[in-house]
Amino acid sequence: MYELFFEEFNKKVPITAEEQEQIKHYLTPKKLRRKQYLLQEGDVCKFIAFVEKGALRAYSVDENFTENIIQFGLEGWTISDLYSFLTEEPAVYNIDALEDSELVLISKSAHEEMLQTIPKYETYTRLNITGAYLAMQRRITTIISSTAEERYQDFINLYPHIAQRVPQHMIASYIGLTPETLSRIRKKLSSGK
Amino acid sequence: MITKQTITIVGASGSMGTAISSSLSRGNYRLLLCGSELAEVQKVVDAVKYSIAAAEVEALDCTLDACWEADIIVLAVPFAEMQEVADRIREVVNQKVVISLANPLDDATDTPATGVVAELQKLLPYTKAVRVSANPFTDAKPKEVIIAGDDEEALETVSELVSTAGFRPVVADAGAPDTASEPEV
Numbered sequence: 001m002y003e004l005f006f007e008e009f010n011k012k013v014p015i016t017a018e019e020q021e022q023i024k025h026y027l028t029p030k031k032l033r034r035k036q037y038l039l040q041e042g043d044v045c046k047f048i049a050f051v052e053k054g055a056l057r058a059y060s061v062d063e064n065f066t067e068n069i070i071q072f073g074l075e076g077w078t079i080s081d082l083y084s085f086l087t088e089e090p091a092v093y094n095i096d097a098l099e100d101s102e103l104v105l106i107s108k109s110a111h112e113e114m115l116q117t118i119p120k121y122e123t124y125t126r127l128n129i130t131g132a133y134l135a136m137q138r139r140i141t142t143i144i145s146s147t148a149e150e151r152y153q154d155f156i157n158l159y160p161h162i163a164q165r166v167p168q169h170m171i172a173s174y175i176g177l178t179p180e181t182l183s184r185i186r187k188k189l190s191s192g193k
Numbered sequence: 194m195i196t197k198q199t200i201t202i203v204g205a206s207g208s209m210g211t212a213i214s215s216s217l218s219r220g221n222y223r224l225l226l227c228g229s230e231l232a233e234v235q236k237v238v239d240a241v242k243y244s245i246a247a248a249e250v251e252a253l254d255c256t257l258d259a260c261w262e263a264d265i266i267v268l269a270v271p272f273a274e275m276q277e278v279a280d281r282i283r284e285v286v287n288q289k290v291v292i293s294l295a296n297p298l299d300d301a302t303d304t305p306a307t308g309v310v311a312e313l314q315k316l317l318p319y320t321k322a323v324r325v326s327a328n329p330f331t332d333a334k335p336k337e338v339i340i341a342g343d344d345e346e347a348l349e350t351v352s353e354l355v356s357t358a359g360f361r362p363v364v365a366d367a368g369a370p371d372t373a374s375e376p377e378v
Contacts, residue, residue, distance in 0.1 A: 001284065025319045028288040031262040040196040107288060109346065 001029050004052050005104045008076050012127045013120045023118060026110035032056075032097040038079075039095040045084035047105040051077050054101025055165055058093045059173070069173040072098075072162050078128060098166060143176055149185050151175040194221070197249070200354075201225040201263035203256055203270060203278055206233035209294050210269035213358065215241050218248035220357035225259040226252050261285040265350065267292045272309065279316035290347045291320045292354075310341050321347035325355065328363060341365040 005027070006020055015023070028047070032038055038056065039045050049056070056073040058081065070093060073079030084091035085108065106114075114121040142154050155175050156163050163171060172182035200217060204210045205226035214226055218241045228234040234252040241250045253259040260266050260282040270278055272295035293313050313322040323342035331337050338360040340351050352362040 024287075026288065029261060029285050030264075031258070033262070037196050042195045105288075110288060 001052070001102070002027060002104055004076055005050050008050075009124055013123045015120055019118065019120060023114065023121060026106065026114055028105040028107060028110075030103045030105050032101045032103060034097050034100050037094060037096045038103070039081060039091055039093065041092060041094050042090050044088050045081040045091045045093075046108055048078055048080040048082075048085060048111065049073065049095070050104040050106070051075050051079065052102040052104055054103075055098040056095055056101060056103075057098055057166075057170065058095045060093055067173060068176075069170055072159075072166065072170075072174065074162060074165070078132075082129075082132070098170075148175075148177055148181055149188075151177070152182060152185050153189075194353075197221055197223050198264045199223045199225060199262050200265045200267060201227065201253075201256075201259040202267045203227050203260070203282070204274075205237055205252075205269065206230060207269055210267075211237050211240075213267060213269055213294070214250065215244065216358035217354065218245050218250055219359075220354070222249070222354075222357075224248070224250040225262060226250065227254070227256045227259050256281055257285060260289075263289065265290045265292065265354070267294065268313075269294050271295055272312075275313065276316055279313075283317060286317060287319045289320055290323060290344075290350055291317055292323045292325050292351060294325055296326060308341070310343070314343070323347050323351045325351060333361065335359055335361050337361050337363050339363050339365050 002024060006015075009015060009023075030049075032054070038047070038049055041061065051073045053075060056079050057069050058071040058073070058079055059067045059069045061067055071079060079095060081091040081093045081095070083089070088108075111125075115125065142151055146154065152171075152175060155171065168182060168186070169179040172179045175182075177185075198221070200222050202210055202214055202224060205214050206228040210226070210228065214224060214237055217224060224241075226234045226237055231252060231254045238250050238252045241248050256278070266282070266286055266289060268275060268278055268291065275293065275295055291313065293309050295309055309324045310322050313324070314320070321342065321344040323340060323344075326339050328337035328339050338355045340348055340355065340362055342348050342351070348364050352364065355362040
């Protein structure tokens, strides 16, 4: 139920069995079925979700009802609307499950309490947020300065396991292309031109 | 709240469980119903769907899985059975709101000195325990329901739930004993 969570935690910050037990009390185990929402736009995001099993996505919906995928969340990753979680303002993202999933949720109150009482949790959080910041910076750079083809290849190189698990139109959305453009690029790449 | 919450009702085929299942089906909730006899629970599901076709309600034969999926758990079981249910679901209800509808006065067991909330909290220490019971001292309409617990956010969540079910929520004063009232909701 929490195996992967603690495995990843230990990779970032090694903890003792006692500390693990202490942290465990603050965690919420949650199962989500495919297509169910963890969060809908307009609600305040009250959790950070760690994915033990399954796959989720965070996305916004524009005025033409097009879904724009901001983030995927696969095993070992965390997913949330961090802005809403930290500021308690309504979320601008929806988060739903792409597969039946098992999550470990950390609520706002549990998060605050652990930050105060468990120094290693604070370190873990700092490393997580630093990692997320770096990933976001890289993503912005890619989107503003790469060609469509480069963006796709960058995605495939960086996340080969996601490419195998999610439909092509979602990958297109994530890298800011229309499904038609992505289809053309894939055809071009497979024909070796 | 826009995001649909999942509520698991344990003991859904009993009289209290049936009543609560049908009143909550009006809200923006997804209901998972469990009980000792799946066929009986299925009858409750059918009855709920008959009156509200759009209700999202399902019978599950695994209480553990149903509580794992849940955001909120309602224990519609007698006080005497609370321990057994708690033992079964403990590992999947951490940090969740757990509501008891139990009334120890109905049971053969002695009333615990500290009240249902404290007992439930002892059985499930890392949950947000709340007790919901009808106020026996008033005939007000809609019926008044007393909500007792220590976690403010949980009390808010349960108040919303009670309103959806068509009752008027009254939050008990912190520290007030919650041992002497009737449970029928």
